Amino acid sequence: MNKRKNVARMKDVAIEAGVSLGTVSKVINGKPVGEEYEKKVNDAIKKLDYHVNSYAQGLKASRTYTVAVILPNTIHPFFGRLANCLNVSLMQRHYRMLLCCTDQNYQLEQEYMDMALQNKVDGIIGLTYNPDLIISDDIPYVTIDRPLGAHIPCVASDNFAGGQLAAEKLHELGCKKLLFMRIGSDLNNEPNKRRAGFENGCIAHGLDYEMKILSDTAGESIDDFIPYLEKHFGKDKADFDGIFCVNDLLACIVVEQLKKLGVKVPEDVQVIGFDGTRNFGYLDYTCSTIVQPVEDIAEMCVELLLQTNMSMKPPLVCLPVKYEEGDTTRPL
């Protein structure tokens, strides 16, 4: 039954090359390692006739009907909803869901990954931050928001289109001078495309725009936006009349700050966020927002994870977003 016996596995490559699993993982995923290591790994891959796709990502014959879900937390509204939707999608298919909250701790992310492997779950769905995460190719894996290599399906909202849509909406709403605000990690992830999409939308409509981008990996915090806002906004003063914030959380904080500076939202300045956060999870949107299709993301993750047809494992799936009006823009 087990046809995999003679197929080389990632750890065989590591042993053959005399390097760590992490190094093999980096080479396979095109991340930089020393030239010497790269050669060792590539030689071993050739010698063992190792193919990522020959192995990876097919469900094993003996199922546990258990999937591990690795998320930062279930406290932030987006993650709480995502956990819930993944739970529903898995349970509907009679799969059980092991929840692993990492608090974005790199080490815990790796530990839970390893734990999931040891526990012989059928697959893993992860939203992780560790840039050096080692993913075994012994197990099907689907990543949310962060691409981890061409052989691992990544599911995300269409963040680029979302950024573009935000620019278009602010344009339709009559805004002339736009501002994009973002704080986040410098890591390569899908939500970073919100900026590029927004820029694209501004250019397409010939709109003036400025970017204010802070990096939390560089130690900057949301408070560092305050002097910037004080410089550009005040009573009877607004250098920008439309702001797109990278997420609803930032949008709400910015709206609070603007009110403190005597700026009226949405009368003087209109603000759009991203995520589709609702008060208490079910009530009104916390602000005008680009809504992530969380249910669809969850369904797609589960479908891809349980997919047995390997040619049907696309490296990146971007799902459509929509605009919903909250009380931080004027009625269209």
Add this chain to the structure above:
Amino acid sequence: MNKRKNVARMKDVAIEAGVSLGTVSKVINGKPVGEEYEKKVNDAIKKLDYHVNSYAQGLKASRTYTVAVILPNTIHPFFGRLANCLNVSLMQRHYRMLLCCTDQNYQLEQEYMDMALQNKVDGIIGLTYNPDLIISDDIPYVTIDRPLGAHIPCVASDNFAGGQLAAEKLHELGCKKLLFMRIGSDLNNEPNKRRAGFENGCIAHGLDYEMKILSDTAGESIDDFIPYLEKHFGKDKADFDGIFCVNDLLACIVVEQLKKLGVKVPEDVQVIGFDGTRNFGYLDYTCSTIVQPVEDIAEMCVELLLQTNMSMKPPLVCLPVKYEEGDTTRPL
């Protein structure tokens, strides 16, 4: 930020002592082993700070180290936080958590209960609504908020004290005519004590009060509060100057309605909710509120579930709440 510490397990003791698991078990249970072995095991127990009771009994001999958690959802902020805290408490003890979201569906609650049994998890923690839920006594069970019988430990906030505290705070804040508002099920559950505690607090301080209670089991909805509010509040009119709402969700809806009626909160009317909901899970409280000790509830549930000493399984544990100021009361 990472407070997780590793709890020593019996096998850690065995490894540390360089003996078999059986030997450790004998020493722990006071059975004879060679003096030298006994010393090795006791030294290891001391060094690793190993506690039998952090472990389990009442728990089966062959463990799966898996606990099923049955919750309505992870979208409502209270449940999202509860799921997260239970996850942290379980993972710290090297237990895995199977999440089962029921959407308060009675049938799903029973199905997941049965599924958990079939899957031979080591225990179940549930927050359920089905009044006829059948719970096997083959498995340790801890219930949150709803008492299910004297032999099943129930963990909740001290809801009675919370209601009392709300009355006291409104009194301290200068309110003279108080109102309690609640919508919920008629089922017997711990949160229903908020009303009784509030009433008690009003009587103790000689305060005028009125109760407005709707029942969703009887088909009433939050909208049914509107005519009541319209009757008692308006521009320059407020029959009550302090309102205690059964939860933060209702408090926020009531504040919205009052604003629509031209009533100023907190200038004319002060409002206190219950739960301790924060915007986006981490920011300011959504309103002045009685905060539930969610981390402590989770820890207590897990401790009781894994408790080996059966006489230490109290039928009801009520954990202390506290008051936190939001923007729906005047500064004390």
